[in-house]
Amino acid sequence: MSFTDLMPEVRKALAAGDHAALERLLEEAHSADLAEILAQENDPFGLALLARLPIEKRADVFSYLPADKQLDLAERLDDDELARLFTEMDPDDSADVFNLFEPVRRERILRRMARREREEMRRLSSYEEGTAGAIMTTDYVAVPEELNISQALDRVRQTAPDAETIYQIFILDRELRLTGTLSLRQLILADPLAPLKSLMITDVIKVEADTEQEEVAKLISRYDLLAVPVVNQQEMLVGIVTYDDAMDVVERETTDDFHKSGSVGSLDRGIGRTSLVTLYRKRVFWLVLLVFGNLFSGAGIAHFEETIAAQVALVFFLPLLIGSGGNAGSQAATLMVRGLGTGEINIRDWTRLLGRELLVAGTLGLTMAIAISPISMVRGGAGVAEAVAISMVVIVIAGSLLGMSLPFLLDRLGVDPATASAPLVATLCDACGVLIYFSIATLIIGTGS
Amino acid sequence: MSFTDLMPEVRKALAAGDHAALERLLEEAHSADLAEILAQENDPFGLALLARLPIEKRADVFSYLPADKQLDLAERLDDDELARLFTEMDPDDSADVFNLFEPVRRERILRRMARREREEMRRLSSYEEGTAGAIMTTDYVAVPEELNISQALDRVRQTAPDAETIYQIFILDRELRLTGTLSLRQLILADPLAPLKSLMITDVIKVEADTEQEEVAKLISRYDLLAVPVVNQQEMLVGIVTYDDAMDVVERETTDDFHKSGSVGSLDRGIGRTSLVTLYRKRVFWLVLLVFGNLFSGAGIAHFEETIAAQVALVFFLPLLIGSGGNAGSQAATLMVRGLGTGEINIRDWTRLLGRELLVAGTLGLTMAIAISPISMVRGGAGVAEAVAISMVVIVIAGSLLGMSLPFLLDRLGVDPATASAPLVATLCDACGVLIYFSIATLIIGTGS
Numbered sequence: 018m019s020f021t022d023l024m025p026e027v028r029k030a031l032a033a034g035d036h037a038a039l040e041r042l043l044e045e046a047h048s049a050d051l052a053e054i055l056a057q058e059n060d061p062f063g064l065a066l067l068a069r070l071p072i073e074k075r076a077d078v079f080s081y082l083p084a085d086k087q088l089d090l091a092e093r094l095d096d097d098e099l100a101r102l103f104t105e106m107d108p109d110d111s112a113d114v115f116n117l118f119e120p121v122r123r124e125r126i127l128r129r130m131a132r133r134e135r136e137e138m139r140r141l142s143s144y145e146e147g148t149a150g151a152i153m154t155t156d157y158v159a160v161p162e163e164l165n166i167s168q169a170l171d172r173v174r175q176t177a178p179d180a181e182t183i184y185q186i187f188i189l190d191r192e193l194r195l196t197g198t199l200s201l202r203q204l205i206l207a208d209p210l211a212p213l214k215s216l217m218i219t220d221v222i223k224v225e226a227d228t229e230q231e232e233v234a235k236l237i238s239r240y241d242l243l244a245v246p247v248v249n250q251q252e253m254l255v256g257i258v259t260y261d262d263a264m265d266v267v268e269r270e271t272t273d274d275f276h277k278s279g280s281v282g283s284l285d286r287g288i289g290r291t292s293l294v295t296l297y298r299k300r301v302f303w304l305v306l307l308v309f310g311n312l313f314s315g316a317g318i319a320h321f322e323e324t325i326a327a328q329v330a331l332v333f334f335l336p337l338l339i340g341s342g343g344n345a346g347s348q349a350a351t352l353m354v355r356g357l358g359t360g361e362i363n364i365r366d367w368t369r370l371l372g373r374e375l376l377v378a379g380t381l382g383l384t385m386a387i388a389i390s391p392i393s394m395v396r397g398g399a400g401v402a403e404a405v406a407i408s409m410v411v412i413v414i415a416g417s418l419l420g421m422s423l424p425f426l427l428d429r430l431g432v433d434p435a436t437a438s439a440p441l442v443a444t445l446c447d448a449c450g451v452l453i454y455f456s457i458a459t460l461i462i463g464t465g466s
Numbered sequence: 467m468s469f470t471d472l473m474p475e476v477r478k479a480l481a482a483g484d485h486a487a488l489e490r491l492l493e494e495a496h497s498a499d500l501a502e503i504l505a506q507e508n509d510p511f512g513l514a515l516l517a518r519l520p521i522e523k524r525a526d527v528f529s530y531l532p533a534d535k536q537l538d539l540a541e542r543l544d545d546d547e548l549a550r551l552f553t554e555m556d557p558d559d560s561a562d563v564f565n566l567f568e569p570v571r572r573e574r575i576l577r578r579m580a581r582r583e584r585e586e587m588r589r590l591s592s593y594e595e596g597t598a599g600a601i602m603t604t605d606y607v608a609v610p611e612e613l614n615i616s617q618a619l620d621r622v623r624q625t626a627p628d629a630e631t632i633y634q635i636f637i638l639d640r641e642l643r644l645t646g647t648l649s650l651r652q653l654i655l656a657d658p659l660a661p662l663k664s665l666m667i668t669d670v671i672k673v674e675a676d677t678e679q680e681e682v683a684k685l686i687s688r689y690d691l692l693a694v695p696v697v698n699q700q701e702m703l704v705g706i707v708t709y710d711d712a713m714d715v716v717e718r719e720t721t722d723d724f725h726k727s728g729s730v731g732s733l734d735r736g737i738g739r740t741s742l743v744t745l746y747r748k749r750v751f752w753l754v755l756l757v758f759g760n761l762f763s764g765a766g767i768a769h770f771e772e773t774i775a776a777q778v779a780l781v782f783f784l785p786l787l788i789g790s791g792g793n794a795g796s797q798a799a800t801l802m803v804r805g806l807g808t809g810e811i812n813i814r815d816w817t818r819l820l821g822r823e824l825l826v827a828g829t830l831g832l833t834m835a836i837a838i839s840p841i842s843m844v845r846g847g848a849g850v851a852e853a854v855a856i857s858m859v860v861i862v863i864a865g866s867l868l869g870m871s872l873p874f875l876l877d878r879l880g881v882d883p884a885t886a887s888a889p890l891v892a893t894l895c896d897a898c899g900v901l902i903y904f905s906i907a908t909l910i911i912g913t914g915s
Contacts, residue, residue: 045669049688170654177655184633184650201633201650205619206626220494238717239498241710243692260709261690267713268687271720272804278727279800279888280793296826300797304830304862305837307793312841314785322778329771332781336763336896339785344729344756344889348749351728355721377745381753388754392761413753439728439888440793447785 023050027066043069052081055090056290064093076105079114085290087114096122100129103138107181109154109262112141141256149233150226152266153247153256156180159187160213162196167209173201182259185244188217194252195221200243223248226255231270234263235360274358277435278351280307303440310444314339317451324459330397331458334389334405339450341385342412343443346420349374350442353424357434367425374421375414382413404458412453416446472499476515492518501530504539505739513542525554528563534739536563545571549578552587556630558603558711561590590705598682599675601715602696602705605629608636609662611645616658622650631708634693637666643701644670649692672697675704680719683712684809723807726884727800729756752889759893763788763900770904773911779846780907783838783854788899790834791861792892795869798823799891802873806883816874823870824863831862853907861902865895 023046030039043051043066051070055063055078067075067090079087079102091099091114103111103126115123115138123142127135137155144150158176160169169186177183186204188197197217207216223246224233237245237260245263247256273283282299284291291299318325318335325331353370356362362370386409393402420442424434472495479488492500492515500519504512504527516524516539528536528551540548540563552560552575564572564587572591576584586604593599607625609618618635626632635653637646646666656665672695673682686694686709694712696705722732731748733740740748767774767784774780802819805811811819835858842851869891873883 047671047689049690174654177651202626205623222496238710238713240496241498260713261687264687264709264713264716267716268808272808275724275727275804275807276800278724279796281797281800293822293826296801296822297829300794300826301830301833304790304793304797304834308786308790308834308838311786311789314789315782318785319782325781326778329775332774333764333768335784336767336788336900337757337760340760340763340893340896341753341757343892344753345749347728347887347889348730348753351725351730355724358724359717359721373742373745377742377749380746381750384750385753385757389757438796439892440796443792443888443892444789447789451785 024054027054039069043074048074048077049081051078056083056086063090072101072105076102080106080110083290084113084117088117091118096125096129100126104130104134107154108134108137108141108156109152109181109256112138113151115142116146144226147230148226149224149228149230149247149258150256152230152233152262153226153258154181154262155256157187157244157246157254157257158183158185159189159254162188162190162214162217163212165210165212166204166207166216169199169213170204170209173204181257182244185242185257187246187254187257188213189254192251193254195223195246195248195254197221198246221246224258225249230266233258234266234270237263238267271358274354274433274435277433278354278438280304280438280440303438307440307444310441311447313448314444314451317448317455321451321455321459324455324462328397328401328458328462330401331404331455331462333396334393334401335451335454337389338405338408338412338454339447341409342416342446342450342453344416345378345381345413346416346442346446347439349378349417349420350424350437350439353421354435354437357424357428364425364428367422370421371418374417378414378417379410381417382410385413386410400462401458404454404461407461408450408454408457411457412446412450415449415453416442419445419449473503476503488518492523497523497526498530500527505532505535512539521550521554525551529555529559532739533562533566537566540567545574545578549575553579553583556603557583557586557590557605558601558630558705561587562600564591565595593675596679597675598673598677598679598696598707599705601679601682601711602675602707603630603711604705606636606693606695606703606706607632607634608638608703611637611639611663611666612661614659614661615653615656615665618648618662619653619658622653630706631693634691634706636695636703636706637662638703641700642703644672644695644697644703646670647695670695673707674698679715682707683715683719686712687716720807723803723882723884726882727803727887729753729887729889752887756889756893759890760896762897763893766897766900766904770900770908773904773908777846777850777907777911779850780853780904780911782845783842783850784900784903786838787854787857787861787903788896790858791865791895791899791902793865794827794830794862795865795891795895796888798827798866798869799873799886799888802870803884803886806873806877813874813877816871819870820867823866827863827866828859830866831859834862835859849911850907853903853910856910857899857903857906860906861895861899864898864902865891868894868898 027042030042055066067078070078103115127138130138141155156179158173158180160172173183173186184201186199186201187195188199190196197219198221199217203216222236222240222242224236226247226249233245242260244257244259246254247258249255276284280303282302284299386406389409390402390406393405423437423442427436428434476491479491504515519527552564576587579587605628607622607629609621622632622635633650635648635650636644639645646668647670648666671685671689671691673685675696675698682694691709693706693708695703696707698704725733729752731751733748835855838858839851839855842854872886872891876885877883
């Protein structure tokens with residue numbers, strides 16, 4: 018049943034008090050869909066729904082919930098219930114929720130968990146946010162390298178119920194160091210009596226626990242992996258990151274870049290669920306900063322008051338010229354930010370791309386100068402038209418170069434290049450545009466004095 | 467060996483004419499890495515490298531190449547070589563390249579392929595770009611529902627060498643309709659003698675061949691699937707889309723949205739490899755269109771020439787006020803475009819979000835009015851300060867509402883909401899800003915006459 022059908026059915030069953038129908042719906046529904054219903058509903062309903070689920074599914078649904086909802090619900094569950102839930106959840110998911118709690122509550126919950134799970138939780142929750150360690154799971158399939166194929170397959174069957182994926186098998190030596198890997202496909206096609214060592218792939222693509230999540234996601238996407246192993250400094254296997262977690266990372270990072278491109282700060286959750294206070298805070302910083310940026314444009318205008326007084330028609334073309342510089346700059350910045358984000362270009366490409374940008378921007382500026390010249394001739398006469406045309410070319414080139422260079426500069430300074438947002442670039446281009454336009458106009462037309 | 471190490475090693479082996487070393491490097495390197503080397507190199511070198519690879523790896527490397535490079539290389543290969551390459555490649559990948567050719571060449575290549583592959587190619591290449599059909603593969607594992615678990619596993623083993631994934635098994639009735647699915651994990655854990663029908667999941671998440679790729683990718687990500695089956699109108703299985711192809715779709719779509727947000731048209735390839743002419747064409751459309759949008763701002767200024775003449779200090783605050791409206795509008799548009807893009811919000815949420823936006827924008831406008839008031843008092847006196855403060859609040863609210871509504875409006879009109887780019891929103895806000903500012907200023911200060 019699709020999500021859109023599920024929601025009204027659940028409501029109907031609840032309203033009618035039809036427990037049998039509700040039970041059936043909850044059993045058949047996918048955990049991701051149940052989680053979405055819970056995320057949209059208010060709390061007493063959500064808790065009641067959660068309580069009706071068997072513990073495995075409850076844990077699964079809980080994993081799919083957004084972090085704020087998990088925290089909301091967790092506050093209404095007692096420590097025993099939470100300990101049971103955490104034990105049932107995948108270790109990487111439960112560690113994420115666990116990290117949201119206050120230290121006191123964390124200790125209380127840990128005391129209620131079995132030793133093995135407790136130690137795993139302590140370890141997993143110790144990795145820094147944004148690293149491979151923070152999204153890896155310890156539920157992987159690892160086998161000793163002395164086994165043969167058939168013995169390895171037996172091990173896979175034993176581990177299968179708990180493992181997050183059984184489709185990639187990791188092979189360890191006696192010191193638990195990762196020495197090779199095989200896919201389940203290779204395993205079931207191989208001669209059952211062949212030793213693992215003779216078949217395993219030894220050139221394993223792997224990461225360390227402190228590798229950045231974005232890096233891990235890129236590896237998984239680049240090599241079409243199902244899972245990438247995480248090793249410590251002694252080359253020992255400590256966890257794996259699966260492709261579905263990598264997809265989530267990519268979506269989160271992309272949303273972040275997107276918001277930055279519109280000069281909005283990072284949001285932990287979607288726009289629909291972010292509180293108004295948070296939305297205000299995430300937007301006000303850049304807006305106020307850019308106000309002061311715009312003061313430079315104002316100061317530029319004030320500086321050229323005489324030129325403006327001599328030819329008021331010049332003001333008519335001001336929004337158009339500075340706007341065009343900002344637009345061309347935003348385009349260039351967007352192209353660079355995305356190119357750097359996907360890894361398609363890197364900081365060494367700057368000089369090569371600069372030459373290209375210069376050519377494209379020059380042509381764009383010329384096109385726009387020609388497009389606008391009939392209007393500037395009619396409206397301002399030959400002098401104004403000349404000033405507008407030359408300014409257009411110079412402003413579009415300057416804006417484009419500024420827009421394309423800013424992301425590289427920020428990257429160089431260790432700042433996320435996506436910070437070079439369209440509004441920031443536009444504001445900088447506006448100030449440049451005012452100076453360029455009125456300087457050129459003053460040269461051509463003079464100040465009238 | 468990592469990609470960064472591989473490249474210089476290959477160059478060294480080539481320069482030294484060390485065939486044995488080259489052979490070893492090519493054998494060990496991952497196809498994705500070899501493809502990247504090829505994509506960066508000029509053609510004679512690429513062809514020579516490709517020719518050294520055994521046919522399976524050659525096909526694999528070819529699949530990883532960007533479309534323009536595939537076409538480049540294909541033009542230098544004769545029809546027989548291409549037919550061999552296409553036969554060896556995954557059907558979904560070869561159909562993509564095939565579609566880039568002229569009809570005459572397509573026919574020539576088809577004639578050189580075996581009947582089964584030829585028919586598959588004809589069928590796969592007939593699906594419209596952007597649909598599930600265009601990215602699905604026909605190399606899946608399907609078994610008849612009459613089998614038991616052990617028989618099904620035998621079938622999996624037989625099909626494994628050719629299948630794109632064997633980890634999700636699709637179960638068909640006698641009319642080849644999709645009736646159920648099982649994961650390989652479930653299969654190897656189940657009682658070998660149990661009938662498939664008793665265990666299979668019948669509520670299969672599936673799509674049709676004309677379902678949009680974005681939709682397919684969302685399903686795969688939402689339900690953490692390895693592959694989603696594609697059925698025709700008779701419910702018959704015609705192909706599957708695997709998670710790695712879905713990840714590629716997401717990356718392409720995101721890049722597209724990103725570029726649109728900076729008012730750049732869709733690019734088929736990355737910024738680094740796009741030709742200058744294409745870059746020019748993809749940018750000039752919006753730039754020229756926005757120039758004419760900016761003319762409205764100019765016309766607005768001209769309309770209020772008397773007010774400006776009476777109080778030249780007003781011009782000082784013009785870039786600041788219209789810039790703030792544009793910035794707030796860009797923020798609001800960015801948040802909506804991304805929310806609509808990830809599916810977190812939809813068109814029905816507009817009214818609810820409108821109220822929220824009104825509150826946030828009002829507070830933002832007030833903050834900025836206060837921030838700017840000391841400067842406007844000093845620079846323009848009480849009258850100007852009052853006009854600037856009131857204008858700031860009104861302009862920021864107007865800009866935000868415009869920025870948040872435009873994506874919904876475009877969506878309603880069947881246009882991609884991402885078209886509501888920061889430059890477009892800023893240009894519209896500029897024009898509104900000019901009208902609001904000078905209207906309020908005229909009311910408060912008068913035209914001096």
